[in-house]
Amino acid sequence: MNIIETSGLGRRYGSSWALSECTLAIPEGHLVALVGPNGAGKSTLLNLVVGLTAPSVGELTVLGGVPAGSPAALDGIAFVAQDMPLYRHLSVADMLHLTRNLNRRFDTSLARRRLADLGISDKRRAGKLSGGQQAQLALTLALARHPRLLVLDEPTAPLDPLARHDFMASVLTAMADDGISVILSSHLLAELERVADYLVLISRGRVRLDGTIDELLDLHRLLTGRPDTCAEAGYSIIESVTSGAQMHRLVRLPSTDAPLPAGCESRPVGIEELTLAYLREVPAPPLAALTGVSR
Amino acid sequence: MTALAAAPNPSIRPIPWPRLGWVAWRQHRSTLVGAVALLAVIGLYLLIDGLRMRASYDAFLACTPANSPACQLAWQSFHDSFGSSGLIGVILMLLPGIIGAFAGAPILARELETGTFRYAWTQGAGRMRWATSELVTGAVGVAVLLAAFGTLVSWYNQPLVAAGIMPRLRATVFPATGVAAPGWALAGFALGVLAGLLWRRVLPALASACAAWFALAFLAGGLLRQNYLSPMTTTSLQLSNTDLTVGQWWTRGGLPVSNAEINSTLQAVGTHLDGSTSASVAHVGSAVDPVQYLLRHGYQQVTSYQPDSRYWPFQWIEFGWVAALSLLLLGATLWLLRRRSAR
Numbered sequence: 182m183n184i185i186e187t188s189g190l191g192r193r194y195g196s197s198w199a200l201s202e203c204t205l206a207i208p209e210g211h212l213v214a215l216v217g218p219n220g221a222g223k224s225t226l227l228n229l230v231v232g233l234t235a236p237s238v239g240e241l242t243v244l245g246g247v248p249a250g251s252p253a254a255l256d257g258i259a260f261v262a263q264d265m266p267l268y269r270h271l272s273v274a275d276m277l278h279l280t281r282n283l284n285r286r287f288d289t290s291l292a293r294r295r296l297a298d299l300g301i302s303d304k305r306r307a308g309k310l311s312g313g314q315q316a317q318l319a320l321t322l323a324l325a326r327h328p329r330l331l332v333l334d335e336p337t338a339p340l341d342p343l344a345r346h347d348f349m350a351s352v353l354t355a356m357a358d359d360g361i362s363v364i365l366s367s368h369l370l371a372e373l374e375r376v377a378d379y380l381v382l383i384s385r386g387r388v389r390l391d392g393t394i395d396e397l398l399d400l401h402r403l404l405t406g407r408p409d410t411c412a413e414a415g416y417s418i419i420e421s422v423t424s425g426a427q428m429h430r431l432v433r434l435p436s437t438d439a440p441l442p443a444g445c446e447s448r449p450v451g452i453e454e455l456t457l458a459y460l461r462e463v464p465a466p467p468l469a470a471l472t473g474v475s476r
Numbered sequence: 477m478t479a480l481a482a483a484p485n486p487s488i489r490p491i492p493w494p495r496l497g498w499v500a501w502r503q504h505r506s507t508l509v510g511a512v513a514l515l516a517v518i519g520l521y522l523l524i525d526g527l528r529m530r531a532s533y534d535a536f537l538a539c540t541p542a543n544s545p546a547c548q549l550a551w552q553s554f555h556d557s558f559g560s561s562g563l564i565g566v567i568l569m570l571l572p573g574i575i576g577a578f579a580g581a582p583i584l585a586r587e588l589e590t591g592t593f594r595y596a597w598t599q600g601a602g603r604m605r606w607a608t609s610e611l612v613t614g615a616v617g618v619a620v621l622l623a624a625f626g627t628l629v630s631w632y633n634q635p636l637v638a639a640g641i642m643p644r645l646r647a648t649v650f651p652a653t654g655v656a657a658p659g660w661a662l663a664g665f666a667l668g669v670l671a672g673l674l675w676r677r678v679l680p681a682l683a684s685a686c687a688a689w690f691a692l693a694f695l696a697g698g699l700l701r702q703n704y705l706s707p708m709t710t711t712s713l714q715l716s717n718t719d720l721t722v723g724q725w726w727t728r729g730g731l732p733v734s735n736a737e738i739n740s741t742l743q744a745v746g747t748h749l750d751g752s753t754s755a756s757v758a759h760v761g762s763a764v765d766p767v768q769y770l771l772r773h774g775y776q777q778v779t780s781y782q783p784d785s786r787y788w789p790f791q792w793i794e795f796g797w798v799a800a801l802s803l804l805l806l807g808a809t810l811w812l813l814r815r816r817s818a819r
Contacts, residue, residue, distance in 0.1 A: 228817075233597060255599070255602050256488050260594065260595075262591065267592070267595065268503065268595075271502070278498075282495040282496065282498050283599035283601045285488070286600075326599075
């Protein structure tokens with residue numbers, strides 16, 4: 182079952198496309214890292230998934246064929262938006278009560294236990310909590326709904342390293358306990374590298390790369406050799422650098438079991454190296470208005 | 477996996493309304509408390525002043541004989557103390573709209589301004605059910621509060637109405653009393669909610685809702701209300717001071733005559749009409765009473781008016797169209813909200 186499935190999905194604001202030609206089929210059970218530079222269209226894709234935004238073109242279903250934004254989709258998806266919007270003047274207990282009344286399922290005892298473990302008092306106002314505590318409160322409200330898909334938009338951006346670690350630990354525990362799927366956006370791959378097992382790379386409104394991280398690593402090789410002996414024909418070249426007589430090329434193999442090219446040295450690539458190469462790749466359609474990637 | 481396979485089943489039981497009502501109440505409790513506090517302060521003033529006014533009016537009514545100097549003094553005292561409503565009259569007239577707009581404008585604007593709509597609209601209830609409950613709770617709250625308030629203002633005004641000092645149909649009195657008050661509060665609320673969705677910020681939404689409400693109230697008082705039912709006409713020169721004059725003109729042989737003709741007739745006695753449109757006639761340095769002069773020469777003064785007895789029919793007519801317009805605005809807001817996409 183695909184937790185998120187899109188086909189030709191696009192969203193336009195005025196005359197510019199925030200997201201276009203997005204076709205994805207993300208199976209359930211993964212922790213999906215949605216990575217891309219600022220303004221690449223990550224939030225647009227997540228807003229579409231949670232039903233805050235309607236598509237301009239294309240198809241989008243969630244939770245195995247449910248239209249995004251439908252009652253069934255809202256019921257099974259919990260969203261923690263960027264900057265953790267909470268009613269700042271309400272107490273933690275009020276936020277719990279509010280969320281319970283807005284949902285069919287709400288595990289009050291789970292929420293209370295989690296908040297007690299975190300040392301967040303019921304009586305404090307949401308606006309008075311520290312950034313890390315606000316993030317944990319927002320996550321607690323989302324998890325207590327027992328969603329099947331948890332959508333997190335740049336959740337760790339405002340957090341210090343310790344709070345960031347604690348937050349990610351909470352997400353991983355919930356994944357292990359409830360078997361939920363998680364999609365998490367960030368402009369930093371580094372912090373997701375160790376936890377995510379599925380990658381969607383997005384830049385300038387387009388998906389550049391998607392798949393499980395293991396599969397992606399198997400599909401790419403860095404070839405080194407002399408241009409006249411290293412025959413890389415038949416492979417898509419993602420990036421090519423020539424230094425002196427040596428040529429370095431990052432290529433994508435047609436399949437994981439494809440034979441490696443003869444006459445060159447071949448080595449596997451790291452995920453960070455891979456994403457940087459894809460982000461540097463100059464896209465064919467001119468989308469110059471959007472923020473590019475600095476080299 | 478069996479639970480997942482059953483997922484596309486669309487028969488999700490919606491969240492019950494009482495639970496959503498609690499959410500609306502909890503979110504806007506402080507607004508309600510503020511509105512109640514404001515109305516309580518003004519209401520207390522009206523109650524105390526109203527009781528004093530009644531005592532003064534009762535003293536005048538109990539006074540006999542009616543034309544004695546003592547009774548005239550009692551009348552004078554009542555009239556001087558309570559005859560002109562002043563600032564409080566203006567406040568009472570504007571209050572339904574202001575309270576409505578203050579209650580309505582933040583409902584959507586604050587969510588959009590602070591980003592909490594991303595929380596509220598992604599809960600299991602869904603944005604339309606959430607918004608419907610917020611709007612219905614707010615509208616009912618505002619209408620109930622202002623209905624009580626309109627009743628209190630009507631009670632306060634009663635001696636002034638009975639004494640003929642304050643016609644109930646007067647434009648500055650009518651909308652703050654009876655059922656017109658909750659109607660106008662609903663209009664302020666609906667304008668506030670819609671402006672909040674369009675502006676996405678509380679303060680500009682509040683300002684434009686108040687401005688739009690004032691324009692609508694001004695239009696209703698200045699142009700519409702006097703035509704709810706066709707005005708009655710009379711040739712009597714002395715209209716009851718509880719009735720509301722709509723227009724006055726002169727006729728001769730049953731046909732209206734122009735001001736120019738009246739002026740040329742009056743030239744014979746050296747006077748003219750007061751102003752360009754008014755049919756009332758001024759004494760300008762003439763020994764002859766021009767009205768009597770015109771009457772003697774076959775002219776008749778006709779006055780169109782709305783009698784005091786039409787107060788309640790007019791109240792219900794005004795409540796009817798203002799409330800219908802408010803519901804239309806709220807419906808339009810929900811329609812826009814459904815189509816709205818977050819950036």
